[in-house]
Amino acid sequence: MNKHEFLDHLERLLKSLPRQERQKMLAYYAEMIDDRMEEGMSEQEAVQDLGDAGMLAEQIVSAQPSKEKKLSNPMKVLIIVLIVLGSPLWACLLLALLALICTGILLILTGYIMIWLIPVLSATIMVASLILCIISLIGSPFLMVSSFMTGLLQLGVGLIAAGLSILLGLFTIYASRYFIKATMSFSHWLKEHLFYRLKEVHVWQS
Structure with missing residues:
Protein backbone atom coordinates (compact mmCIF):
# COMPACT_ATOMS: atom_id res chain seq x y z
CA MET A 1 0.00 0.00 0.00
CA ALA A 63 -9.41 9.95 21.56
CA GLN A 64 -11.93 12.57 20.41
CA PRO A 65 -13.61 14.49 23.25
CA SER A 66 -17.21 13.52 23.96
CA LYS A 67 -19.78 15.89 22.46
CA GLU A 68 -22.52 15.06 24.91
CA LYS A 69 -23.84 18.24 26.43
CA LYS A 70 -24.55 18.14 30.12
CA LEU A 71 -27.40 20.19 31.45
CA SER A 72 -26.37 23.06 33.63
CA ASN A 73 -27.78 23.36 37.13
CA PRO A 74 -30.09 26.30 36.22
CA MET A 75 -31.47 24.23 33.32
CA LYS A 76 -32.08 21.25 35.62
CA VAL A 77 -33.92 23.49 38.07
CA LEU A 78 -36.02 24.93 35.23
CA ILE A 79 -36.99 21.46 34.04
CA ILE A 80 -38.00 20.40 37.56
CA VAL A 81 -40.08 23.57 37.98
CA LEU A 82 -41.82 22.98 34.64
CA ILE A 83 -42.58 19.38 35.61
CA VAL A 84 -44.06 20.48 38.95
CA LEU A 85 -46.12 23.26 37.40
CA GLY A 86 -47.36 21.00 34.65
CA SER A 87 -48.21 18.14 37.03
CA PRO A 88 -51.97 18.93 37.08
CA LEU A 89 -52.08 18.65 33.29
CA TRP A 90 -50.06 15.46 32.84
CA ALA A 91 -51.69 13.89 35.92
CA CYS A 92 -55.13 14.46 34.37
CA LEU A 93 -53.93 13.03 31.07
CA LEU A 94 -52.51 9.99 32.86
CA LEU A 95 -55.77 9.43 34.73
CA ALA A 96 -57.74 9.78 31.50
CA LEU A 97 -55.50 7.22 29.84
CA LEU A 98 -55.92 4.80 32.75
CA ALA A 99 -59.70 5.31 32.62
CA LEU A 100 -59.72 4.51 28.90
CA ILE A 101 -57.65 1.36 29.48
CA CYS A 102 -59.96 0.20 32.30
CA THR A 103 -63.03 0.92 30.16
CA GLY A 104 -61.59 -1.13 27.33
CA ILE A 105 -60.84 -4.04 29.65
CA LEU A 106 -64.37 -3.89 31.10
CA LEU A 107 -65.89 -3.85 27.62
CA ILE A 108 -63.88 -6.92 26.65
CA LEU A 109 -64.90 -8.73 29.84
CA THR A 110 -68.53 -7.72 29.23
CA GLY A 111 -68.33 -9.32 25.80
CA TYR A 112 -67.16 -12.62 27.28
CA ILE A 113 -69.79 -12.44 30.06
CA MET A 114 -72.57 -11.88 27.51
CA ILE A 115 -71.37 -14.86 25.50
CA TRP A 116 -71.36 -17.23 28.50
CA LEU A 117 -74.44 -15.85 30.28
CA ILE A 118 -76.87 -18.44 28.85
CA PRO A 119 -74.81 -21.63 29.55
CA VAL A 120 -73.86 -20.38 33.02
CA LEU A 121 -77.51 -19.61 33.79
CA SER A 122 -78.67 -23.02 32.54
CA ALA A 123 -75.93 -24.77 34.54
CA THR A 124 -77.00 -22.85 37.68
CA ILE A 125 -80.66 -23.87 37.25
CA MET A 126 -79.54 -27.45 36.57
CA VAL A 127 -77.63 -27.57 39.87
CA ALA A 128 -80.62 -26.06 41.73
CA SER A 129 -82.97 -28.62 40.13
CA LEU A 130 -80.61 -31.45 41.05
CA ILE A 131 -80.51 -30.31 44.69
CA LEU A 132 -84.31 -30.03 44.72
CA CYS A 133 -84.57 -33.51 43.20
CA ILE A 134 -82.33 -35.08 45.85
CA ILE A 135 -84.13 -33.34 48.73
CA SER A 136 -87.58 -34.24 47.36
CA LEU A 137 -86.74 -37.89 46.71
CA ILE A 138 -85.17 -38.32 50.13
CA GLY A 139 -87.93 -36.48 51.99
CA SER A 140 -90.98 -37.90 50.17
CA PRO A 141 -90.99 -41.28 52.02
CA PHE A 142 -91.01 -39.49 55.37
CA LEU A 143 -93.90 -37.26 54.25
CA MET A 144 -95.87 -40.27 53.01
CA VAL A 145 -95.89 -41.62 56.57
CA SER A 146 -97.82 -38.63 57.86
CA SER A 147 -99.63 -37.65 54.65
CA PHE A 148 -99.57 -39.95 51.65
CA MET A 149 -100.78 -37.29 49.18
CA THR A 150 -98.24 -34.76 50.38
CA GLY A 151 -95.46 -37.31 50.10
CA LEU A 152 -96.66 -38.34 46.66
CA LEU A 153 -96.71 -34.71 45.57
CA GLN A 154 -93.20 -34.28 46.94
CA LEU A 155 -92.09 -37.36 45.00
CA GLY A 156 -93.59 -35.90 41.80
CA VAL A 157 -91.76 -32.64 42.37
CA GLY A 158 -88.52 -34.57 42.80
CA LEU A 159 -89.04 -36.50 39.57
CA ILE A 160 -89.88 -33.31 37.66
CA ALA A 161 -86.73 -31.67 39.10
CA ALA A 162 -84.69 -34.72 38.06
CA GLY A 163 -86.01 -34.54 34.49
CA LEU A 164 -85.43 -30.79 34.36
CA SER A 165 -81.86 -31.16 35.64
CA ILE A 166 -81.14 -33.82 32.99
CA LEU A 167 -82.57 -31.65 30.20
CA LEU A 168 -80.67 -28.58 31.40
CA GLY A 169 -77.48 -30.63 31.72
CA LEU A 170 -77.76 -31.81 28.11
CA PHE A 171 -78.58 -28.28 26.98
CA THR A 172 -75.56 -26.88 28.85
CA ILE A 173 -73.23 -29.46 27.28
CA TYR A 174 -74.41 -28.88 23.72
CA ALA A 175 -74.73 -25.12 24.12
CA SER A 176 -71.24 -24.86 25.57
CA ARG A 177 -69.79 -26.19 22.30
CA TYR A 178 -71.36 -23.36 20.34
CA PHE A 179 -70.41 -20.79 22.94
CA ILE A 180 -66.80 -22.01 22.88
CA LYS A 181 -66.79 -21.36 19.13
CA ALA A 182 -68.37 -17.94 19.76
CA THR A 183 -65.66 -17.15 22.32
CA MET A 184 -62.91 -18.14 19.88
CA SER A 185 -64.52 -16.02 17.14
CA PHE A 186 -64.80 -13.05 19.51
CA SER A 187 -61.15 -13.45 20.56
CA HIS A 188 -60.10 -13.67 16.91
CA TRP A 189 -62.09 -10.51 16.14
CA LEU A 190 -60.40 -8.67 19.02
CA LYS A 191 -57.00 -9.81 17.83
CA GLU A 192 -57.57 -8.64 14.26
CA HIS A 193 -59.53 -5.41 14.81
CA LEU A 194 -58.10 -4.16 18.08
CA PHE A 195 -54.66 -5.54 18.93
CA TYR A 196 -53.27 -5.33 15.36
CA ARG A 197 -54.42 -1.73 15.06
CA LEU A 198 -52.78 -0.89 18.36
CA LYS A 199 -49.55 -2.36 16.99
CA GLU A 200 -49.84 -0.24 13.85
CA VAL A 201 -49.96 2.98 15.88
CA HIS A 202 -47.10 1.76 18.13
CA VAL A 203 -49.25 1.65 21.25
CA TRP A 204 -49.30 -2.08 21.81
CA GLN A 205 -45.52 -2.45 21.77
CA SER A 206 -44.85 0.28 24.17
Missing part, protein backbone atom coordinates in the same frame (compact mmCIF):
# COMPACT_ATOMS: atom_id res chain seq x y z
CA ASN A 2 1.44 3.35 -1.02
CA LYS A 3 0.99 6.72 0.66
CA HIS A 4 -2.00 7.79 -1.40
CA GLU A 5 -3.87 4.52 -0.86
CA PHE A 6 -3.17 4.58 2.88
CA LEU A 7 -4.39 8.15 3.32
CA ASP A 8 -7.46 7.51 1.16
CA HIS A 9 -8.34 4.44 3.22
CA LEU A 10 -7.77 6.31 6.49
CA GLU A 11 -10.00 9.16 5.30
CA ARG A 12 -12.87 6.76 4.64
CA LEU A 13 -12.48 5.30 8.13
CA LEU A 14 -12.56 8.77 9.69
CA LYS A 15 -15.76 9.96 8.01
CA SER A 16 -17.48 10.28 11.39
CA LEU A 17 -15.10 13.12 12.31
CA PRO A 18 -15.64 16.75 11.28
CA ARG A 19 -13.96 17.62 7.98
CA GLN A 20 -11.45 20.00 9.60
CA GLU A 21 -10.38 17.41 12.19
CA ARG A 22 -10.18 14.72 9.52
CA GLN A 23 -7.93 16.83 7.30
CA LYS A 24 -5.75 17.60 10.29
CA MET A 25 -5.25 13.87 10.99
CA LEU A 26 -4.53 13.10 7.33
CA ALA A 27 -1.95 15.89 7.16
CA TYR A 28 -0.32 14.60 10.35
CA TYR A 29 0.06 11.03 9.04
CA ALA A 30 1.16 12.26 5.61
CA GLU A 31 3.94 14.19 7.33
CA MET A 32 4.89 11.09 9.36
CA ILE A 33 5.21 9.08 6.13
CA ASP A 34 7.33 11.82 4.56
CA ASP A 35 9.60 11.92 7.63
CA ARG A 36 10.21 8.17 7.41
CA MET A 37 10.92 8.39 3.70
CA GLU A 38 13.48 11.14 4.41
CA GLU A 39 15.11 8.77 6.91
CA GLY A 40 15.67 6.27 4.11
CA MET A 41 12.58 4.09 4.14
CA SER A 42 10.71 3.31 0.95
CA GLU A 43 7.13 4.55 0.56
CA GLN A 44 5.67 1.08 1.28
CA GLU A 45 7.94 0.60 4.31
CA ALA A 46 6.99 4.00 5.71
CA VAL A 47 3.29 3.20 5.36
CA GLN A 48 3.75 -0.24 6.89
CA ASP A 49 5.65 1.26 9.81
CA LEU A 50 2.60 3.33 10.80
CA GLY A 51 0.56 0.19 11.40
CA ASP A 52 -2.95 -0.84 10.38
CA ALA A 53 -5.19 2.00 9.21
CA GLY A 54 -8.21 0.49 10.97
CA MET A 55 -6.47 0.44 14.34
CA LEU A 56 -5.23 3.98 13.85
CA ALA A 57 -8.75 5.15 13.00
CA GLU A 58 -10.10 3.49 16.17
CA GLN A 59 -7.50 5.24 18.29
CA ILE A 60 -8.20 8.60 16.68
CA VAL A 61 -11.98 8.34 17.08
CA SER A 62 -11.77 7.10 20.68
Whole structure:
Protein backbone atom coordinates (compact mmCIF):
# COMPACT_ATOMS: atom_id res chain seq x y z
CA MET A 1 0.00 0.00 0.00
CA ASN A 2 1.44 3.35 -1.02
CA LYS A 3 0.99 6.72 0.66
CA HIS A 4 -2.00 7.79 -1.40
CA GLU A 5 -3.87 4.52 -0.86
CA PHE A 6 -3.17 4.58 2.88
CA LEU A 7 -4.39 8.15 3.32
CA ASP A 8 -7.46 7.51 1.16
CA HIS A 9 -8.34 4.44 3.22
CA LEU A 10 -7.77 6.31 6.49
CA GLU A 11 -10.00 9.16 5.30
CA ARG A 12 -12.87 6.76 4.64
CA LEU A 13 -12.48 5.30 8.13
CA LEU A 14 -12.56 8.77 9.69
CA LYS A 15 -15.76 9.96 8.01
CA SER A 16 -17.48 10.28 11.39
CA LEU A 17 -15.10 13.12 12.31
CA PRO A 18 -15.64 16.75 11.28
CA ARG A 19 -13.96 17.62 7.98
CA GLN A 20 -11.45 20.00 9.60
CA GLU A 21 -10.38 17.41 12.19
CA ARG A 22 -10.18 14.72 9.52
CA GLN A 23 -7.93 16.83 7.30
CA LYS A 24 -5.75 17.60 10.29
CA MET A 25 -5.25 13.87 10.99
CA LEU A 26 -4.53 13.10 7.33
CA ALA A 27 -1.95 15.89 7.16
CA TYR A 28 -0.32 14.60 10.35
CA TYR A 29 0.06 11.03 9.04
CA ALA A 30 1.16 12.26 5.61
CA GLU A 31 3.94 14.19 7.33
CA MET A 32 4.89 11.09 9.36
CA ILE A 33 5.21 9.08 6.13
CA ASP A 34 7.33 11.82 4.56
CA ASP A 35 9.60 11.92 7.63
CA ARG A 36 10.21 8.17 7.41
CA MET A 37 10.92 8.39 3.70
CA GLU A 38 13.48 11.14 4.41
CA GLU A 39 15.11 8.77 6.91
CA GLY A 40 15.67 6.27 4.11
CA MET A 41 12.58 4.09 4.14
CA SER A 42 10.71 3.31 0.95
CA GLU A 43 7.13 4.55 0.56
CA GLN A 44 5.67 1.08 1.28
CA GLU A 45 7.94 0.60 4.31
CA ALA A 46 6.99 4.00 5.71
CA VAL A 47 3.29 3.20 5.36
CA GLN A 48 3.75 -0.24 6.89
CA ASP A 49 5.65 1.26 9.81
CA LEU A 50 2.60 3.33 10.80
CA GLY A 51 0.56 0.19 11.40
CA ASP A 52 -2.95 -0.84 10.38
CA ALA A 53 -5.19 2.00 9.21
CA GLY A 54 -8.21 0.49 10.97
CA MET A 55 -6.47 0.44 14.34
CA LEU A 56 -5.23 3.98 13.85
CA ALA A 57 -8.75 5.15 13.00
CA GLU A 58 -10.10 3.49 16.17
CA GLN A 59 -7.50 5.24 18.29
CA ILE A 60 -8.20 8.60 16.68
CA VAL A 61 -11.98 8.34 17.08
CA SER A 62 -11.77 7.10 20.68
CA ALA A 63 -9.41 9.95 21.56
CA GLN A 64 -11.93 12.57 20.41
CA PRO A 65 -13.61 14.49 23.25
CA SER A 66 -17.21 13.52 23.96
CA LYS A 67 -19.78 15.89 22.46
CA GLU A 68 -22.52 15.06 24.91
CA LYS A 69 -23.84 18.24 26.43
CA LYS A 70 -24.55 18.14 30.12
CA LEU A 71 -27.40 20.19 31.45
CA SER A 72 -26.37 23.06 33.63
CA ASN A 73 -27.78 23.36 37.13
CA PRO A 74 -30.09 26.30 36.22
CA MET A 75 -31.47 24.23 33.32
CA LYS A 76 -32.08 21.25 35.62
CA VAL A 77 -33.92 23.49 38.07
CA LEU A 78 -36.02 24.93 35.23
CA ILE A 79 -36.99 21.46 34.04
CA ILE A 80 -38.00 20.40 37.56
CA VAL A 81 -40.08 23.57 37.98
CA LEU A 82 -41.82 22.98 34.64
CA ILE A 83 -42.58 19.38 35.61
CA VAL A 84 -44.06 20.48 38.95
CA LEU A 85 -46.12 23.26 37.40
CA GLY A 86 -47.36 21.00 34.65
CA SER A 87 -48.21 18.14 37.03
CA PRO A 88 -51.97 18.93 37.08
CA LEU A 89 -52.08 18.65 33.29
CA TRP A 90 -50.06 15.46 32.84
CA ALA A 91 -51.69 13.89 35.92
CA CYS A 92 -55.13 14.46 34.37
CA LEU A 93 -53.93 13.03 31.07
CA LEU A 94 -52.51 9.99 32.86
CA LEU A 95 -55.77 9.43 34.73
CA ALA A 96 -57.74 9.78 31.50
CA LEU A 97 -55.50 7.22 29.84
CA LEU A 98 -55.92 4.80 32.75
CA ALA A 99 -59.70 5.31 32.62
CA LEU A 100 -59.72 4.51 28.90
CA ILE A 101 -57.65 1.36 29.48
CA CYS A 102 -59.96 0.20 32.30
CA THR A 103 -63.03 0.92 30.16
CA GLY A 104 -61.59 -1.13 27.33
CA ILE A 105 -60.84 -4.04 29.65
CA LEU A 106 -64.37 -3.89 31.10
CA LEU A 107 -65.89 -3.85 27.62
CA ILE A 108 -63.88 -6.92 26.65
CA LEU A 109 -64.90 -8.73 29.84
CA THR A 110 -68.53 -7.72 29.23
CA GLY A 111 -68.33 -9.32 25.80
CA TYR A 112 -67.16 -12.62 27.28
CA ILE A 113 -69.79 -12.44 30.06
CA MET A 114 -72.57 -11.88 27.51
CA ILE A 115 -71.37 -14.86 25.50
CA TRP A 116 -71.36 -17.23 28.50
CA LEU A 117 -74.44 -15.85 30.28
CA ILE A 118 -76.87 -18.44 28.85
CA PRO A 119 -74.81 -21.63 29.55
CA VAL A 120 -73.86 -20.38 33.02
CA LEU A 121 -77.51 -19.61 33.79
CA SER A 122 -78.67 -23.02 32.54
CA ALA A 123 -75.93 -24.77 34.54
CA THR A 124 -77.00 -22.85 37.68
CA ILE A 125 -80.66 -23.87 37.25
CA MET A 126 -79.54 -27.45 36.57
CA VAL A 127 -77.63 -27.57 39.87
CA ALA A 128 -80.62 -26.06 41.73
CA SER A 129 -82.97 -28.62 40.13
CA LEU A 130 -80.61 -31.45 41.05
CA ILE A 131 -80.51 -30.31 44.69
CA LEU A 132 -84.31 -30.03 44.72
CA CYS A 133 -84.57 -33.51 43.20
CA ILE A 134 -82.33 -35.08 45.85
CA ILE A 135 -84.13 -33.34 48.73
CA SER A 136 -87.58 -34.24 47.36
CA LEU A 137 -86.74 -37.89 46.71
CA ILE A 138 -85.17 -38.32 50.13
CA GLY A 139 -87.93 -36.48 51.99
CA SER A 140 -90.98 -37.90 50.17
CA PRO A 141 -90.99 -41.28 52.02
CA PHE A 142 -91.01 -39.49 55.37
CA LEU A 143 -93.90 -37.26 54.25
CA MET A 144 -95.87 -40.27 53.01
CA VAL A 145 -95.89 -41.62 56.57
CA SER A 146 -97.82 -38.63 57.86
CA SER A 147 -99.63 -37.65 54.65
CA PHE A 148 -99.57 -39.95 51.65
CA MET A 149 -100.78 -37.29 49.18
CA THR A 150 -98.24 -34.76 50.38
CA GLY A 151 -95.46 -37.31 50.10
CA LEU A 152 -96.66 -38.34 46.66
CA LEU A 153 -96.71 -34.71 45.57
CA GLN A 154 -93.20 -34.28 46.94
CA LEU A 155 -92.09 -37.36 45.00
CA GLY A 156 -93.59 -35.90 41.80
CA VAL A 157 -91.76 -32.64 42.37
CA GLY A 158 -88.52 -34.57 42.80
CA LEU A 159 -89.04 -36.50 39.57
CA ILE A 160 -89.88 -33.31 37.66
CA ALA A 161 -86.73 -31.67 39.10
CA ALA A 162 -84.69 -34.72 38.06
CA GLY A 163 -86.01 -34.54 34.49
CA LEU A 164 -85.43 -30.79 34.36
CA SER A 165 -81.86 -31.16 35.64
CA ILE A 166 -81.14 -33.82 32.99
CA LEU A 167 -82.57 -31.65 30.20
CA LEU A 168 -80.67 -28.58 31.40
CA GLY A 169 -77.48 -30.63 31.72
CA LEU A 170 -77.76 -31.81 28.11
CA PHE A 171 -78.58 -28.28 26.98
CA THR A 172 -75.56 -26.88 28.85
CA ILE A 173 -73.23 -29.46 27.28
CA TYR A 174 -74.41 -28.88 23.72
CA ALA A 175 -74.73 -25.12 24.12
CA SER A 176 -71.24 -24.86 25.57
CA ARG A 177 -69.79 -26.19 22.30
CA TYR A 178 -71.36 -23.36 20.34
CA PHE A 179 -70.41 -20.79 22.94
CA ILE A 180 -66.80 -22.01 22.88
CA LYS A 181 -66.79 -21.36 19.13
CA ALA A 182 -68.37 -17.94 19.76
CA THR A 183 -65.66 -17.15 22.32
CA MET A 184 -62.91 -18.14 19.88
CA SER A 185 -64.52 -16.02 17.14
CA PHE A 186 -64.80 -13.05 19.51
CA SER A 187 -61.15 -13.45 20.56
CA HIS A 188 -60.10 -13.67 16.91
CA TRP A 189 -62.09 -10.51 16.14
CA LEU A 190 -60.40 -8.67 19.02
CA LYS A 191 -57.00 -9.81 17.83
CA GLU A 192 -57.57 -8.64 14.26
CA HIS A 193 -59.53 -5.41 14.81
CA LEU A 194 -58.10 -4.16 18.08
CA PHE A 195 -54.66 -5.54 18.93
CA TYR A 196 -53.27 -5.33 15.36
CA ARG A 197 -54.42 -1.73 15.06
CA LEU A 198 -52.78 -0.89 18.36
CA LYS A 199 -49.55 -2.36 16.99
CA GLU A 200 -49.84 -0.24 13.85
CA VAL A 201 -49.96 2.98 15.88
CA HIS A 202 -47.10 1.76 18.13
CA VAL A 203 -49.25 1.65 21.25
CA TRP A 204 -49.30 -2.08 21.81
CA GLN A 205 -45.52 -2.45 21.77
CA SER A 206 -44.85 0.28 24.17
